[in-house]
Amino acid sequence: MRRIRAAAAGASASLLLLAGCGVQASEVVEAGGPAVVPVAPDHDERVLLFFTGPDGSSIPVARYADPAMGPVSTARTLDALLNGPTEEERAAGIRTRLPDGNKTVEVRPAAREDSRPGEKAGRPAGAREAVRVTTGFAVRSLDAAAVRQLVCTAAHAEDPEGLVKVVLTGSAGSLPATACA
Structure with missing residues (x-):
């Protein structure tokens, strides 16, 4: 019985020591917004659709x-x-x-004013001109989500940060230069 009381007293003393270790309660400290992690893939290994x-x-x-x-x-x-989501992507709720x-597409890549011979064609970082995409279907009748699919995919294929504007042209006319937003 003495051993149990001694153990209990020792545990109580330890808890008192830990409780009085000098750490004071404090208010919430503002430290800015949430952390942002870039998810852009390496263009040599992955494409972003x-x-x-x-x-x-x-x-x-x-x-x-x-x-x-x-x-x-x-x-x-x-x-x-244009080939759409894979079976696995569709199972996860991803749609087009x-x-x-008609899934034909032609692309006139963006160029930048300060491009130099020997630079990777089609992917100039910080491209200033719009990439021009011509499709085999009418782009003017697409809803905003479909336009965003084309614009953002083309913009990120041209520029790792997606900062280039895209002009879409289809069988019934063109849309103005648009940025991925």
Whole structure:
């Protein structure tokens, strides 16, 4: 019985020591906004495609690109977008708002004023001119989510930060230069 009392007294003394270690209670300390982690994929290993979720919001999807095939062009990235989400992506609720049918696309890459010979074509960082994308379907009749899919996918294929504007042209005219937002 003495051992139990001694153990209990020792535990109580330890708790008192820990409780009185000098750490004072404090108010919430503001330290700025939440941490931001870039999720942009390495353009030599992955492409970034923009689809939509069930509520119509944009969902970026990074897909593996075989480095042995060389740099992935903007046209090839848009071809992957036009082929739609994979089975696994569809099972996760990812959809496309782009029309079925004619999936041809032509791209005139953005250029920047200070580009130099030997730089990676089609992906100038900080591109200033708009990339021009021509599709085989009418872009003027697309809803905002579908336009955002094309614009954001093309912008991120051209510029790692997606800062280039995109001009979409289809069978029934063009849309003004648009930034990914």
